[in-house]
Amino acid sequence: MSVAIGVDWGATLAKIAVRAPDGALAYRLLPTEDAEASRATLVSIGADRIGLTGGGASMLARSLPGEVVQVNEFAAWGAGASALLADGARRYLLVSIGTGTSVLLVDGVSVTRVGGTALGGGTLIGLAAGLLGEADFEAIARLASRGSRREVDLLVSDIYPAGGIALAGDLTASNFGKFARRLREGPVDRADVAHAIMGLLAENIVLVCTGLAVAAQVTRVVFGGSTLRHNATLADMIGGLLRAYGREPVFLTQGEFTGALGALRIALGQ
Secondary structure (H helix, E strand, O other), X not given: OOOEEEEEEOOOEEEEEEEOXXXXXXXXXXXXXXXXXXXXXXXXXXXXXXXXEOOOHHHHHOOOOOEEEEOOHHHHHXXXXXXXXXXXXXXXXXXXXXXXXXXXXXEOOEEEEEEEEOOOHHHHHHHHXXXXXXXXXXXXXHHHHOOOHHHOOEEHHHOOOOOOOOOOOOOEEEOOOOHHHHHHHOOOOHHHHHHHHHHHHHHHHHHHHHHHHHHHOOOEEEEEOHHHOOOHHHHXXXXXXXXXXXXXXXXXXXXXXXXXHHHHHHHOXX
């Protein structure tokens, strides 16, 4: 058995699944900003067969040695999710939260894109860079884990007294609705702002997913993608909101490599 790799080349990161000669799997992340350095790293792995998917696949395919198989991105995600799901579920929404967010309907072997949103990891880093002067993803996630968006977002309870409306008081009435006033009063805790950015993403991603789940008549919503990596705050928000809407959230272990693993499996004919 030879070395084979699957590569999901995204707007920000290249996700790589490596199958060793003994069949063991390993995973790597590379930044795509320096495309030539990342390409050189891929070449150095010495794979005999490469499955490529993602936005940069066609460009990359022309510059790699060995047998290269280009794989449809949706098919790659479906194959990867099927491999990572422990219970063999057949019908569910599959959500990739990367630089943006894409929502797929998996129905057996059929994988169809049914929607998405431009909100994603690119939004998170862009807003944090502008509002906090912080563009490191893991630093933003750590900040958010210590914050409370109640100090930044306007809640229903800030507008109505208890029992004044048939809505829970802790629901968000306006993302960042308190932010301008808080700034006039003095500095706003950076952790609270980071937490509010996570809330903005989570609430809007969940609204999109819930509407699509209702339309497709599915209960299970499966998540992967690099924006959930080391980001328990975002995952917890998404999970809690989805359960409140009567859906079943599932977060894939190694979910950021779903597309790469699927590309590898398809390239190997699995």
